[in-house]
Amino acid sequence: MIPIDDSPIVRDGKSLILAMDHGLEHGPTDFEEVPEKLDPSTVFDTATHDAVTAMAVQKGIAEGYYPSYEDDVNLLAKVNGTSNLWMGEYDSAVNWSVDYAAEIGADAVGFTLYGGSNHEVEMAEEFRDVQEAAREHDLPVVMWSYPRGQGLKNDTKPEVISYATRIALELGADIAKVKYPGSPDAMEHACKSAGDMKVVMSGGSKTSDYEFLSTVEAAVSAGAKGLAVGRNVWQREDPTRILDALEKVIFEEETADAALEATE
């Protein structure tokens, strides 16, 4: 872990990462109700909001669109990823090198590790190479720490999420992105398991404004240092409004109720 509070992807010790790698990870289904979002520029426009500290995308999107946004958006290069068409045991292909991501202007790199998968060993070895290359470029590393595969049926159980944050700490990540483990106590334990490393909550599929914001509020009160979110922002009709509210909940530590009221 390196001190990352001065990194552009961190603001006042916290991060709000806008993820848009769903076209690879989930396919066109995530865009069915928001077909205009098939154009990555629309989500880059959303990422220019002050609350967003980085945008996480895959190589092709970074190559094609980031040059127009490099003055206004911090790039988190998600270096591995696999499509939903892959039917094998959980795994993720490394699609670009850290050197190339740095050349494009990355401010941080992201990597998914499926702890518990039959491919965990190979993925951990790939993470070693990514993490060490990132250190050479002084880039923070965000681990999407997602235990799943084999017999692991419930990947949001409290002990599984605490293990996920610990794996990220032990392997040298700077931020762990994990699913919400269902309660503030479980989130607090997951954050403590990460030592001084930052933990951010993963957004998940779209829910109501109140449900989403109150879960973020609970996670932040329990020690999470922000959020990495995709669908709960860009699948909304008005992403700016939810980002205004998230800014209040994450950076100003307001309640979900107060944030919603202030942004009505």
Ligand SMILES: O=P(O)(O)OC[C@H]1O[C@](O)(COP(=O)(O)O)[C@@H](O)[C@@H]1O
């Ligand atoms: O593997 P899952 O749980 O289907 O979700 C993976 C997706 O979730 C993210 O980690 C976060 O996005 P969401 O907030 O939309 O869940 C994306 O980067 C990724 O594409």
